[in-house]
Amino acid sequence: MLVAFTLLIVFGFFPALFGYIASVRGSEKKRIWYRQRTQAIKGWTANEFSLAAFVTSTALLYAAFFLTSIGMKLDIMTGLGLLLLSCFSAIAYLCCYWKIPAIVAKYGGLLKALLGAVAIGVATLSKIYSDEGIAELTGLPPQGLPGAQLLLTFLLTPIIWFLGMSLSLGYLSLPVISFLFLRSLYRDYREKKDGIKNESSLRDVAALVAVFFAVIIMLMLNEKIVSKSFYEPRLKQAIVFASFHLPTSYCGLVDTRRAQVVPMSDGKAAIAIPDGKLGYTFDVIDCKPKNKSSDEVNAMLEKSNSIQQTEVSSISPVQERVDSKKG
Template identity: 80%
Template sequence: MLAAFTLLIVFGFLPALFGYIANVRGSLEKCTWYYQQTQAVKGWTVNEYSLAAFFTSTTLLYAAGSLTLIGMKLNLMSGLGLLLLSCLTALAYLCCYWKIPVIVAKYGGPLKALLGAVAIGVATLSKIYSDAGIAELTGLSPQDLPGAQLLLTFLLTPTIWFLGLSLSLGYLSLPVIAILFLRSVYRDFRKKKDGEKNGSNLRDVAALVAVFFSVIILLSLTEKIASKDFYEPRLKQAIVFASFHLPTSYCGLTDTKGVQVVPMSDDRAAIAIPHEKLGYTFELIDCKPKNKGSDEVNAILEKTNSIQK
């Protein structure tokens, strides 16, 4: 499919583009018109630039979706990147539309206090969920895996922020969509009543679409992240990366590629075994490392001294 798409670009789109450019350069009227449009773009406000970015990213998203109809599917990262780009540009346009920076500057003190309280709450929830995740996914005590506690708390903090903001925007979207719709209808009615023929509700309609797009994308990503099939193998991989560092030979077992061990108290250890679907499975085993005798230690020390001399 990639080869077919490349051929379409090289032998279809590019010749048509170069031909159109040559046609424009040969026409004084078209050159003048494009020059005027360029000067107009330079005079755009931030609101208009954000609207253009949202329109462009949404067009790219629809174009990528139309490619799937002819069998040319994008890879996961490309599709996710387009979704995030559309969501971010939609949120950026909504920030400009609602004049969020002005509101933040006006009520900066109370908002900072509220944000600080929420940040403390998120940090607390991250610690709670990290301990609960370790206990649920491994069956081990979180206190026996301090490295995993630290890493999962670090990973869950932005995740909880994202999920909380997504759900909050999802609940707020219902009254916001209703307000935007009624506002657009009211402005339409006023323009018709006042006899305005050149008025446009483009910004109101774009804000309505931006709310819908951003909420749908955020809630879809939230549903994906919150599914057990998504987070379970990834959290298990993070736990193994943070705490399981020793080979199986540490406990006198046969060395096995990918299998890692973490020692615990009372002559015990936990072993992480790779699993195709679950990422890892965990087992608690007896583990008493073999201690070296005094003769072996003396031999090692003598060898070290000889090397240093």
């Protein structure tokens, strides 16, 4: 399917595109028409640019769904990128439609105080959930893994912001959609009654679709993020990356690839063992690192002293020549 689609693009779309470009360049009337359209686009407002971006991203998303339906496989990151692009463009259009920047400029002080309080709450929740996640996923005390505490708190902060925004928009979407629907009906009625074309009704419909798309996409991503099959292996990998740095040979065990340990108190250690389904499994083991004997330490010290004496003896002739030149 991918080969057929590539051949269609190369031998069908590109020749037609180049032929149309040549036709436009050879026609004075078409060049004037495109020049007028270009000048009109330069005069667009932020509302019109955001609407064009939303329509384009939505068209790309539908094109990706169509390609998937006919059997073409798309990379998961490509699909996620198109979903996020459509979601963010919808939110950008809604911000322009509701004139959010003007509202922020007018009530900036109050909004900053509100966001500050929310940010403190989010930071507190991220710390609580990071400790809960470590205890749930590893069965270990969170205070014994300070690196994992720090990393999980950092990772959970934007996730909690996103989940809170998606849930808030989900609850607000029902009255907003009802309001926009009734508003568009009223403006259509006024347009038919007065006989004057009103572009506001079209923008109301676009805002209605943007709210629907933004809420649906954010709730879909929300459901994916909170599913245990998604977050459990990734959080375990983050915990191992942040706190488990020593090989199993540190505790006198067989050196195993990807299995790592972290020392705990009272002669114990935690071990992370790779697992095909769960990512990692964790357990507490006895760990008493092998101490070197006094003879081994003395041998190491003598070796260090001999190396230092060799370095000093090699530097002394050079220093004598420098002193003789100064004299």
